[in-house]
Amino acid sequence: MDWDLTSFFPSVESAEYGRFREALERTADALRPRVEALALEPAAGEEAWVCLLLDIEDFQARLSHLGAYLSCLTAADTANEAATTAESAYAELRARAETIGEGIVAALGRAPEATLEAVLRDKRLEGAEFYVRETKSLAAHRMDLPRESLNAALSVNGTKAWNQLYARLSGELTFPIRKADGAEERVPMARRANLLASPARALREAAFTGGNEAWAGYETVCERALNAIAGARLTLDRERGVEHFLDNACRSARIRRETLDAMFTAIGDAAPALQRLAAYRAELLGEPRASYRDLAAPAFTPPEDEPPMEWEEGCRLIGDAFAAAYPALGAFFHESLAARWYDHTPRPSKRPGGFCTTSRLSGENRVYMTYEADLGSVLTLAHEVGHAWHSRILRGARPFASGYPMTLAESASTFAEMILVEGVMQSDAFSVGRKRALLDTDLRRAVIFTLELPVRFHFEKRFYEERRDGFVPARRLRELMVAEQKRSFGVTLGEDGADPLFWASKQHFYADAVMFYNFPYTFGYLLSQSLFARFREQGPSFLGEYESFLAQSGSMRCEDLIRESLGESIDEPAFWFRALSPLQSLPPALEALRTDGGGG
Numbered sequence: 001m002d003w004d005l006t007s008f009f010p011s012v013e014s015a016e017y018g019r020f021r022e023a024l025e026r027t028a029d030a031l032r033p034r035v036e037a038l039a040l041e042p043a044a045g046e047e048a049w050v051c052l053l054l055d056i057e058d059f060q061a062r063l064s065h066l067g068a069y070l071s072c073l074t075a076a077d078t079a080n081e082a083a084t085t086a087e088s089a090y091a092e093l094r095a096r097a098e099t100i101g102e103g104i105v106a107a108l109g110r111a112p113e114a115t116l117e118a119v120l121r122d123k124r125l126e127g128a129e130f131y132v133r134e135t136k137s138l139a140a141h142r143m144d145l146p147r148e149s150l151n152a153a154l155s156v157n158g159t160k161a162w163n164q165l166y167a168r169l170s171g172e173l174t175f176p177i178r179k180a181d182g183a184e185e186r187v188p189m190a191r192r193a194n195l196l197a198s199p200a201r202a203l204r205e206a207a208f209t210g211g212n213e214a215w216a217g218y219e220t221v222c223e224r225a226l227n228a229i230a231g232a233r234l235t236l237d238r239e240r241g242v243e244h245f246l247d248n249a250c251r252s253a254r255i256r257r258e259t260l261d262a263m264f265t266a267i268g269d270a271a272p273a274l275q276r277l278a279a280y281r282a283e284l285l286g287e288p289r290a291s292y293r294d295l296a297a298p299a300f301t302p303p304e305d306e307p308p309m310e311w312e313e314g315c316r317l318i319g320d321a322f323a324a325a326y327p328a329l330g331a332f333f334h335e336s337l338a339a340r341w342y343d344h345t346p347r348p349s350k351r352p353g354g355f356c357t358t359s360r361l362s363g364e365n366r367v368y369m370t371y372e373a374d375l376g377s378v379l380t381l382a383h384e385v386g387h388a389w390h391s392r393i394l395r396g397a398r399p400f401a402s403g404y405p406m407t408l409a410e411s412a413s414t415f416a417e418m419i420l421v422e423g424v425m426q427s428d429a430f431s432v433g434r435k436r437a438l439l440d441t442d443l444r445r446a447v448i449f450t451l452e453l454p455v456r457f458h459f460e461k462r463f464y465e466e467r468r469d470g471f472v473p474a475r476r477l478r479e480l481m482v483a484e485q486k487r488s489f490g491v492t493l494g495e496d497g498a499d500p501l502f503w504a505s506k507q508h509f510y511a512d513a514v515m516f517y518n519f520p521y522t523f524g525y526l527l528s529q530s531l532f533a534r535f536r537e538q539g540p541s542f543l544g545e546y547e548s549f550l551a552q553s554g555s556m557r558c559e560d561l562i563r564e565s566l567g568e569s570i571d572e573p574a575f576w577f578r579a580l581s582p583l584q585s586l587p588p589a590l591e592a593l594r595t596d597g598g599g600g
């Protein structure tokens, strides 16, 4: 391992670790009866409330310390048995923490307003009001505790079981890839995404067709799973007094319905311009129209004779780009490298993917990734450093004020990526070929975030609307899917360019814990576009506003946060319309590089 985890614990088998975990378990044991007592007698003394809230906050911070440590250990070495064992003990502890969390929702829900006001006036809870109020507001949409407990127990064999069935199916499913010589090879479904991102058209076609052939064979299973998960949710909503299924998604995104509608209104109004981006990409790929086969395909790949970009060089590149545009971020990056916060070298026992994890106890981060010595890896690194910077800015905030929603999670990471891309584009040290590949990645992402993710949102919304009236068969799911794809991509989408089985192959629709796992991505992407456009316009003086935005991201609703820190109204389509406009500069920028010739 490259990183230094000893500031967390000497090892997972150390006495320090054991003592830390045991203390957490004792706290969990002690908290539960206290929460239950307050739920029964919510008008009890203010001191009892203040102490309980402080203890819960401390408990959560210590739990995140343990969780961050274990996620690092298990990702960096999947064969680490001691860590895997510790992780299952941790999962149990988390389940208990969730029960305590539900108890506190119920207790706060019953607390008289006068008691709560007195509690929140206490100096020890300064900055915790948002968290406490949000938690209390959850109680309005909960059943009583015994029924919630029964639901949690039943979900193991209900929604969670359907989700696991789907996960099992997609894990075991294989599909045929036909080669030019007629030979057939069966490939695991997990490899499909990679093949769809291949520069070779024939390979993409084979993965698209073969993959859908496999999914078509299990359409009934997917149809049943999807209907069961959605049906159970709608029943729960009714029992919990949730008016509309989108209310839940908006609440966890910390936005209002008006804001969601404003964003999609702007995207709808900008459709012709966005569709031109998809058409331009099809042209770059040498295709007459856009197709789901080609959404992930690169139009340009970096020239093969480019030397690999080793770790030190990648770090220097990021360090230089940050230092030039945002010195504080550059200094933070160097500091984190010196503290050895990164695990980056490729090893066979590593888990795929990348993440940045935070301990809310110590405020420390660790970044995990597999650095492949190419520009894509450098981008990933810059992205994760952006996340780490977000938590550095939040370090002064209390744990209750440092949890931010998914809608805001990607702002800092994308912002950091954009600084890097700008640095690369302005540098003479990069070949035209590399710059072209980088801009092409940007264009591909623009199409995904503004045309393809909205398809997922509108499909899911229409599906839930129809599910309210009964079972929605596979035939109808295909129809809805294709209709939304055609609506979003418009005439740009080729006759056979749609993917009627996307509802079956996309795992996000089957998640048991969250629904509408799509619009927060588009929200975050467009918000970053807007932030970066402001930075370009205002220059370094914008960074103060940016940091105040990050610093308050854990303690405000999105509308208030963005109005206060940036002076913008995100519940108006005009904001989103402006956020979309920088995307139009991508085709001309790419054109300029195409005619630029040199560099290969």
Ligand SMILES: [Zn+2]
Binding pocket: 383, 387, 409, 410, 413
């Ligand atoms: Zn991220």
